[in-house]
Amino acid sequence: MPLPVIKAENLSKNFVIAHEAPERYQSLRDVIAKKAGNLLGQGKKKSTTKEEFFALKDVSFDIHAGDRVGIIGRNGAGKSTLLKLLSRIMEPSSGRITMRGRVASLLEVGTGFHPELTGRENIFLNGAILGMSRNEIRRKFDEIVDFAEVEKFLDTPVKRYSSGMYVRLAFAVAAHLEPEILIVDEVLAVGDAQFQKKCLGKMEDVSKNEGRTVLFVSHNMGVIAQLCQKAILLKQGQVVSYDSAFNVINSYIAMDQAGTNVYLPSDDTARRKENFFTRIASENEKGEGATDYSFDDGIVLDFRFSLKVRTSNLQIGIGINDKLQNRIFTVLKPIDFFRQNGSNEYVGKVKLPARIIAPNIYSFACAIWTREGHVYDYVDNVCPVKIHDNGTNLALYEGIDYGSVIVDAEWFS
Amino acid sequence: MTEQSNTVQAELIIEPGRTEKNYWNDLWRFRELFIILSWKDIKVRYKQTVIGAAWGVIRPLLTMVIFTFVFGRLGNLDKGSTIPYPILVFAGLLPWQFFASALSDSSNSLVTNTNLITKVYFPRLIIPASSIIVSLVDLGISFLLLVVVMFIFKFVPPIQILLLPLFTIMAFLISFGAGLYITALNVKYRDFRYVVPFIVQLGIYVTPVGYSSAIIAQKYSEKIRFWFSLNPMVGVIDGFRWCITGEPIYMPGFLLSSVVILLFLWLGITYFRSTEKSFADNI
Numbered sequence: 001m002p003l004p005v006i007k008a009e010n011l012s013k014n015f016v017i018a019h020e021a022p023e024r025y026q027s028l029r030d031v032i033a034k035k036a037g038n039l040l041g042q043g044k045k046k047s048t049t050k051e052e053f054f055a056l057k058d059v060s061f062d063i064h065a066g067d068r069v070g071i072i073g074r075n076g077a078g079k080s081t082l083l084k085l086l087s088r089i090m091e092p093s094s095g096r097i098t099m100r101g102r103v104a105s106l107l108e109v110g111t112g113f114h115p116e117l118t119g120r121e122n123i124f125l126n127g128a129i130l131g132m133s134r135n136e137i138r139r140k141f142d143e144i145v146d147f148a149e150v151e152k153f154l155d156t157p158v159k160r161y162s163s164g165m166y167v168r169l170a171f172a173v174a175a176h177l178e179p180e181i182l183i184v185d186e187v188l189a190v191g192d193a194q195f196q197k198k199c200l201g202k203m204e205d206v207s208k209n210e211g212r213t214v215l216f217v218s219h220n221m222g223v224i225a226q227l228c229q230k231a232i233l234l235k236q237g238q239v240v241s242y243d244s245a246f247n248v249i250n251s252y253i254a255m256d257q258a259g260t261n262v263y264l265p266s267d268d269t270a271r272r273k274e275n276f277f278t279r280i281a282s283e284n285e286k287g288e289g290a291t292d293y294s295f296d297d298g299i300v301l302d303f304r305f306s307l308k309v310r311t312s313n314l315q316i317g318i319g320i321n322d323k324l325q326n327r328i329f330t331v332l333k334p335i336d337f338f339r340q341n342g343s344n345e346y347v348g349k350v351k352l353p354a355r356i357i358a359p360n361i362y363s364f365a366c367a368i369w370t371r372e373g374h375v376y377d378y379v380d381n382v383c384p385v386k387i388h389d390n391g392t393n394l395a396l397y398e399g400i401d402y403g404s405v406i407v408d409a410e411w412f413s
Numbered sequence: 414m415t416e417q418s419n420t421v422q423a424e425l426i427i428e429p430g431r432t433e434k435n436y437w438n439d440l441w442r443f444r445e446l447f448i449i450l451s452w453k454d455i456k457v458r459y460k461q462t463v464i465g466a467a468w469g470v471i472r473p474l475l476t477m478v479i480f481t482f483v484f485g486r487l488g489n490l491d492k493g494s495t496i497p498y499p500i501l502v503f504a505g506l507l508p509w510q511f512f513a514s515a516l517s518d519s520s521n522s523l524v525t526n527t528n529l530i531t532k533v534y535f536p537r538l539i540i541p542a543s544s545i546i547v548s549l550v551d552l553g554i555s556f557l558l559l560v561v562v563m564f565i566f567k568f569v570p571p572i573q574i575l576l577l578p579l580f581t582i583m584a585f586l587i588s589f590g591a592g593l594y595i596t597a598l599n600v601k602y603r604d605f606r607y608v609v610p611f612i613v614q615l616g617i618y619v620t621p622v623g624y625s626s627a628i629i630a631q632k633y634s635e636k637i638r639f640w641f642s643l644n645p646m647v648g649v650i651d652g653f654r655w656c657i658t659g660e661p662i663y664m665p666g667f668l669l670s671s672v673v674i675l676l677f678l679w680l681g682i683t684y685f686r687s688t689e690k691s692f693a694d695n696i
Contacts, residue, residue: 089533
């Protein structure tokens with residue numbers, strides 16, 4: 001097996017947080033004041049509690065040439081710190097990284113852009129900052145301008161650019177880097193969807209067709225799933241799993257389930273209502289409490305209700321609402337279907353089909369009512385769940401309203 | 414592509430406390446960044462100003478007029494010299510103003526470029542170095558002004574004016590050395606941004622800008638003049654005066670100043686290099 005292009009061995013980075021000084025930088029005056037205070041014996045009372053905080057702890061992994069690796073994890077899991085160590089902006093506290101190849105890192109779009117300079121000037125400035133030579137920039141200049149679609153405004157100071165133009169220009173420069181190893185932080189979160197798509201296409205091109213190694217951080221699981229073959233999952237500074245992107249995304253979704261996604265009625269419900277829900281909870285297909293699902297998972301709703309008035313025209317209705325409380329669809333079941341458990345409580349489960357509801361955040365509305373429309377109990381906004389994109393063909397448009405269901409249409413031509 | 418594929422890919426090892434062997438190579442590799450950052454500073458300097466580069470003329474000109482009046486007329490320091498007093502002042506003002514602006518720009522340079530430091534890697538030495546280049550351009554403009562003043566006074570400079578670049582380098586080195594030290598300290602202790610204006614403000618009195626340093630020896634003693642040269646700018650200004658007005662250099666003092674300059678340069682570079690890797694953590 002060839003040598004890995006990036007080899008991280010027992011990488012750690014710790015910061016010392018002094019609880020007394022919340023500011024990042026110190027002032028000499030404070031230092032002197034503190035020293036003087038200590039001298040007079042006052043320091044002991046205050047006792048500066050220093051806490052060591054590991055942003056990364058014992059991280060080891062190998063990345064081989066041509067790999068496209070996504071790095072995922074919740075906020076504060078150490079993703080950015082890892083990228084900063086890899087791009088030499090910060091020095092590790094211990095451990096070692098060995099890299100083979102020209103590295104370019106893109107932790108921000110438009111680093112060093114100066115608002116007073118024109119588009120043309122900023123291309124050269126930003127290119128140089130990202131490590132391109134002047135000849136290289138000159139060679140690719142037209143391509144960059146073309147990609148950014150800013151020909152007309154090349155000699156306008158970028159402070160007059162719209163934010164979209166600004167981002168396009170900035171990304172265009174970065175997209176034309178030609179490193180062997182490309183490190184990209186969440187930079188695609190900006191810009192309009194069409195341009196994002198173009199950028200991702202370009203990155204895909206770079207990695208797939210030109211065999212470059214790409215390290216990519218994103219919160220958008222769908223993009224990771226589409227772009228990367230492998231992924232590293234970080235949790236509290238440690239590598240939890242390093243596997244195929246698909247598996248890692250699923251373990252990320254399963255990680256840290258809230259488990260408290262349960263609706264219970266208020267205490268006086270029994271007095272006020274004759275028929276009512278006594279418990280509603282969202283579960284995965286294995287019957288475990290869940291709040292996060294992938295597009296491939298079925299959502300199971302487990303519910304119990306108690307009936308004082310039982311008529312044969314009663315039915316249970318379950319609806320799923322989107323963030324704006326628009327109903328996506330409703331399912332109904334007659335009451336006769338349900339069985340009673342020991343304590344005069346009826347139990348039921350409903351499984352919503354996988355691969356239909358589009359990745360987004362949803363909640364449920366549940367009702368006990370008669371076919372004629374007499375409502376005994378109605379609760380909404382219960383059991384909020386999140387469906388994560390794990391690589392649908394609409395993943396790029398996360399955050400954009402492309403509808404609430406994804407269907408496989410048949411196309412003809 | 415050709416440039417890249419030709420270079421043999423060396424292995425890069427990142428480890429704590431590892432003094433990189435390729436630091437100075439890197440510095441060379443990033444020379445274009447140095448050029449482009451300097452160019453940016455120059456370009457941005459006079460954007461959104463009405464009279465633009467005229468500031469480069471007005472500042473030294475007004476300072477010269479005021480100094481000529483205050484030191485020369487009120488302080489009676491213009492007696493006993495065959496050289497027109499404004500030229501004497503100007504010869505001191507030239508390096509001093511360079512030093513003042515170079516020192517303040519370079520000592521603030523890291524903090525003002527926080528966004529670069531936290532987002533990209535390159536040898537950080539480039540930032541303070543490139544910030545000084547603007548002052549060098551200003552020095553050039555001021556020098557042209559001096560030529561005009563010399564014409565007005567029909568003053569012919571001595572042949573050693575050709576050695577002026579040498580003393581300009583000296584002025585560059587002291588601003589760079591001190592600037593490196595202060596800007597690195599500034600990352601951790603923001604107090605140092607108050608120190609520089611203070612140095613510049615008081616420095617002009619303990620530096621022979623408005624008077625010739627020979628006066629020190631006349632009024633006090635040779636010995637005082639020697640220790641006076643502990644101020645590195647004394648040597649630089651003496652050098653400038655020697656080039657422009659032909660006033661003889663006081664050698665022991667000049668050597669002392671040179672030693673102090675080298676000391677500052679060494680201190681600046683070592684401190685900067687040793688703290689460079691933690692800039693992104695602290696800034």
